[in-house]
Amino acid sequence: MRRGQRGRACRTGHRPVHQPLASALTGGSVTKSNLPLDAGRLWSDIMALADITDPARPYTRRSFTTRFLEGRSWLARRFAEAGLTTRIDTAGNLIGRVEGRNPALGVIAVGSHSDTVPSGGRFDGIAGVATGLEIARALRDSGARLDHSLEIIDFLAEEPSEYGLSCVGSRGMTGSLDDRMLDLVEPGGEKLRDALRRVGGDPDRLPGARRSDILAFLELHIEQGIVLESQSLDIGVVSSIVGIRRLEIIFDGEADHAGTTPLQLRHDALVAAASTVSAVRRIAEQLDSEGLGYFVATVGILGVEPSASNIVPGRCTIVVDARTTNPALTKRFVAALDHESEAAATAARVRRSAFTTLSDGPPVACDQGLLALLRDAARDLGLAQTDLPSGAGHDAAFMSRICRSAMVFVPCRAGKSHAPEEWADQDAVAAGAAVILQAVKALDQSLQRR
Structure with a gap:
């Protein structure tokens, strides 16, 4: 089932679920045409x-x-x-x-x-x-x-x-x-x-x-x-x-020429961000599979600067949206992502300049x-x-x-x-x-x- 909505029909005392909108009500009748509103x-x-x-x-x-x-x-x-x-x-x-x-x-x-x-x-x-x-x-x-x-x-x-x-x-x-x-x-x-x-x-x-x-x-x-x-x-x-928590993660590297800068000398902020995006999915799948509550996480915003085809990205910003019915899972997710994003920055030879909670609703x-x-x-x-x-x-x-x-x-x-x-x-x-x-x-x- 999609979007985390898992449910089963509560049929006791109700009409069989294969019937259309009810046409009868004890003590009177309610149909599609005479609901108590227009x-x-x-x-x-x-x-x-x-x-x-x-x-x-x-x-x-x-x-x-x-x-x-x-x-x-x-x-x-x-x-x-x-x-x-x-x-x-x-x-x-x-x-x-x-x-x-x-x-x-x-x-x-x-x-x-x-x-x-x-x-x-x-x-x-x-x-x-x-x-x-x-x-x-x-x-x-x-x-x-x-x-x-x-x-x-x-x-x-x-x-x-x-x-x-x-x-x-x-x-x-x-x-x-x-x-x-x-x-x-x-x-x-x-x-x-x-x-x-x-x-x-x-x-x-x-x-x-x-x-x-x-x-x-x-x-x-x-x-x-x-x-x-x-x-x-x-x-x-x-x-x-x-509950929904949104995190902003910013990686700062160095903008360089995409053709003349050797790979081993680059400080590519997008490489660190890409690794972190993969980590978001991997951590979320693990938490959701444990059966301790519904959990999903998404990266829906990815900002790249200077955003040109021939420039190594000097800065990258991602916004993570994490949703759960169990606050303990969010706590574990944030801790794991904190570690993974810092490791991604180190591996890409860039600096993780921000790991910020934008909003947090339980x-x-x-x-x-x-x-x-x-x-x-x-x-x-x-x-x-x-x-x-x-x-x-x-x-x-x-x-x-x-x-x-x-x-x-x-x-x-x-x-x-x-x-x-x-x-x-x-x-x-x-x-x-x-x-x-x-x-x-x-x-x-x-x-x-x-």
Whole structure:
């Protein structure tokens, strides 16, 4: 199974997994056409936001760009049209709010992110934000009003940004965005703190984004794997979210003429980097094979200077992304890679000038009480479900630092994500949104009994 998502169908008490979306429910009926929300309206929002893209690279709406801000403006208008009070907090998060009957009880939040990776997809993050919006409208249309206030959140820059940091907005909301991160610089020279100000945040008042009134956060997301599709399941209830550590390693050698410098006299930074890339894969395979938890590691950024065909590379930078459900494996990986990269530098006669942790998010177990509510909601809607760990990082992981947090996965075609081919069916997204809607209503009542 791909992207670290290993699961089996939880069939007890649910329909046989070979049947389509349930057509019957004890005490009533729920079908694709009468879920307790407007599936067509939800779908229309997802497609409309996807259309706000860089035409040369669909579907691209990178955080902090003009296109991203265009998408944000569209979302803000939709929030307002749905009757939500809308603002951008000091961490750059777009928030729409419906006051509850008793706002002093606190907030139930639903959301995700609207930014994409380059040439990304139409659903990653977007489906989660649109789900929150549709839940607010469905409650309004039915005449229901929660006792708790409801907030729909579009978190800033969940995807890795040009500043080398992901989950910028949820870090800010949870007090996890520090001055070192704000001083990160993108290739054009702009600091993250200046970019945050440019999109409506305020780095000078960042503590104001920290929340203590949010009691629970729910996020819908496409699975980004093939478990649900391959087993004909409707819903994945996310049991845990992997921890992600990103490391930057820099090798400094000497730039020389590629034709006149003998091999034995070269100080080639790329040779050391290439050896280290191989070590990343070798160490990760060993750790994953031990059965102590899921572990993967990737080198997705490789920078070579001066980057000319006739020059021996004088400097090379690599960024390593390591993900696991077991923090002890990350510790072992970093120690082994520290040793291997230093040895690679020595063998190539270059200097390893940096071995730096860019970001480090530990694994997160989703809240058991919320998981039970989501399972109950799926059961009551007649949907087949399973528990799944997430091999991808999400804003929900950071939100778990300040409140109860959980996620719902819906199937995506062939597990494709972060690509233009990313696809989830309308009925699948609507079913997942309905599960979260039902859980929100149940949560509104259960939180008052605690």
